[in-house]
Amino acid sequence: MESAERKDFRKPDEVRQFPMGRLELINVGGAMVGRAVFEPGWRWSTSVQPLVKTKSCEAPHFQYHVSGVLRIRMDDGTEFDCKPGDVSLLPSGHDAWVVGDEPAVVVDFQGMIDYARARE
Numbered sequence: 001m002e003s004a005e006r007k008d009f010r011k012p013d014e015v016r017q018f019p020m021g022r023l024e025l026i027n028v029g030g031a032m033v034g035r036a037v038f039e040p041g042w043r044w045s046t047s048v049q050p051l052v053k054t055k056s057c058e059a060p061h062f063q064y065h066v067s068g069v070l071r072i073r074m075d076d077g078t079e080f081d082c083k084p085g086d087v088s089l090l091p092s093g094h095d096a097w098v099v100g101d102e103p104a105v106v107v108d109f110q111g112m113i114d115y116a117r118a119r120e
Contacts, residue, residue, distance in 0.1 A: 009035045018116045019047040025112060034112030038070065038104040043097035051118045059111035061090040068104030072096050082106075 005028055007013075012024035012035075020042035024035045038047075044057050052058075056075050065086040073079045075093035082088050090111075098104045108115075 005029055007033075016116045018051060021047055021116075023112060023116055031109070032113045034108045034115065035066075036106050036108065036112070036115075038068070038096075038098050038106075040098050040101050040103065042104070043095070045095045045097075048116050051116055053119050056092075057094050057096065058092045059115050060092050061088065061106075061108050061112075062110035063088055063090075063106040063108040066105040066107060068102040069099040070096055070104040070106065071099050 007026040007028040009024050009026060013027050014025040016023040016025070020039040022037050024037075026033050048057070063082075065082045065084055065088065067084050070082045071079065072082060072088070072090060073095045074090075081099060
């Protein structure tokens with residue numbers, strides 16, 4: 001690293017919108033960091049799956065949970081909730097959805113480069 005760098009999610013490099021959510025991306029230090037906002041009622045299998053056309057989410061995630069509750073179900077059936085203050089590491093192969101009436105906000109340090117990018 002040659003110099004210090006600062007980015008701000010209020011001025012993201014890219015924004016991707018999808019039903020009931022959005023992803024804000026910043027490129028800092030050569031890494032893509034994403035902040036995702038999932039509105040109440042959002043579910044990966046109904047909001048993002050139609051865009052990416054995969055059976056389940058194939059993006060691996062390393063994320064910090066800022067607010068709201070996100071329920072995760074891995075393809076093997078393992079299911080758990082991620083709450084504010086949690087850090088989660090999710091391999092490929094999962095579904096997720098918002099639990100409750102508060103948006104779920106996560107900052108992801110690994111799996112957002114191609115997240116919610118439409119496939120032909």
